[in-house]
Amino acid sequence: MHGLDTATWRxxxxxxxxxxxxxxxxxxxxxxxxxxxxxxxxxLTFSAHAAAAFVRAAKQGRHDLV
Structure with missing residues (x-):
């Protein structure tokens, strides 16, 4: 499994x-x-790689709605 059941939610x-x-x-x-x-x-569960790619793209403004 993914181990999120024992992870700390923040x-x-x-x-x-x-x-x-x-x-x-x-x-x-x-x-x-x-x-x-x-x-x-x-x-929702994402691979660490996919989550890091999303954060990088968001910081670059690639997910801005405007």
């Missing part, structure tokens, strides 16, 4: 308790993303 320190937020958990090989208001709900 959300941004700037997030508000009332706000819509996601939480992220990381292992050496996988990254999980879930809704912070539904911790027992489903999560």
């Amino acid at each position: 959300k941004a320190t700037a997030s508000q308790d009332q706000g819509a937020c996601v939480e992220v958990a990381m292992t050496e090989r996988f990254v999980g993303v879930r809704d912070s208001k539904n911790a027992d709900g489903p999560n």
